[in-house]
Amino acid sequence: xxxxxxxxxxxxxxxxxxxxxxxxxxxxxxxxxxxxxxxxxxxxxxxxxxxxxxxxxxxxxxxxxxxxxxxxxxxxxxxxxxxxxxxxxxxxxxxxxxxxxxxxxxxxxxxxxxxxxxxxxxxxxxxxxxxxxxxxxxxxxxxxxxxxxxxxxxxxxxxxxxxxxxxxxxxxxxxxxxxxxxxxxxxxxxxxxxxxxxxxxxxxxxxx
Numbered sequence: 001x002x003x004x005x006x007x008x009x010x011x012x013x014x015x016x017x018x019x020x021x022x023x024x025x026x027x028x029x030x031x032x033x034x035x036x037x038x039x040x041x042x043x044x045x046x047x048x049x050x051x052x053x054x055x056x057x058x059x060x061x062x063x064x065x066x067x068x069x070x071x072x073x074x075x076x077x078x079x080x081x082x083x084x085x086x087x088x089x090x091x092x093x094x095x096x097x098x099x100x101x102x103x104x105x106x107x108x109x110x111x112x113x114x115x116x117x118x119x120x121x122x123x124x125x126x127x128x129x130x131x132x133x134x135x136x137x138x139x140x141x142x143x144x145x146x147x148x149x150x151x152x153x154x155x156x157x158x159x160x161x162x163x164x165x166x167x168x169x170x171x172x173x174x175x176x177x178x179x180x181x182x183x184x185x186x187x188x189x190x191x192x193x194x195x196x197x198x199x200x201x202x203x204x205x206x207x208x
Contacts, residue, residue, distance in 0.1 A: 013108060018042055020115045022049050024132035030063050033102075034111035034136075063133045067141035067148045070134060071163060074173035079130040080138055081172060083121055084150045085159035087139055090117045093150075094143050101143035114139065155179070 014035045021031045022045060031042045070080045087093050090113055098104055118135050122128055138161070141148040146164060153160045155175030162170060171179065 010108070013112070015045065017108060017111050017115065018045050019049065021111070021132065022046055024115075024118070026132050026136070027063050030106075030133065030136060033106040034108070034114070036108060064137050067137060068163060070138055070141075070148070071161065074177075075129065077161060077173055079125070079128060080134075080148075080161040081150070081159050082125065083117075083130060083135055083138060084142060084161050086117045086121055087142070088150070088159070092117060092139055097145040098143040101140045105140055105143050 014037055018031050018035045018037055018041075021034065022042075028039055028042045028046065031037065032039055035042070037045075069076075071077045084093070092110060092113055094101075094105075114136070115132075118132055121130070121135075138148070142150055142161070148161055149164045150159055150161050151170050152158065153172040153175055154170050155178070156172060158172060160170055160172050
């Protein structure tokens with residue numbers, strides 16, 4: 001009887017997570033990956049969601065798959081960096097690189113944590129443009145550490161997501177803008193902080 005109850009509760013959690021992801025506009029492919037539900041079940045939930053909401057989701061096709069697209073503007077890089085900091089605090093990101101993270105990382109428990117982290121972000125940052133699918137892509141890429149990595153800005157010491165193969169200068173868009181507008185920039189010595197753990201305290205620049 002105990003096994004049946006555990007399985008029932010787990011199935012309820014899968015459906016609950018699927019509904020949250022659908023509410024965030026996540027496509028069927030990724031809903032299946034993070035919940036373990038079959039595509040048919042997710043499509044049925046999606047139809048139920050559409051029936052209960054006047055505005056259809058209108059999202060078709062495959063989810064985003066190019067991590068570098070998350071850095072194509074200063075705004076996106078700032079948002080990605082803020083979300084990476086939240087993901088680190090929620091212990092979503094593994095301490096060591098995780099090969100094939102797109103297959104190994106998704107799961108029910110982590111998916112629930114992912115939703116809590118994203119909901120916190122959207123509550124704190126008014127006018128945020130980052131989508132849940134972009135957040136998933138960010139987390140998977142940072143877990144693999146092949147295309148994107150997260151470090152700390154050499155200026156403000158805030159969390160910074162950068163191209164793993166990019167330039168060695170690590171500064172957030174805000175610090176780069178300040179440096180460009182300052183005739184004689186004063187050098188700031190970076191603090192002695194580990195490269196894989198967030199500092200005890202730091203100031204994250206405003207995203208807007």
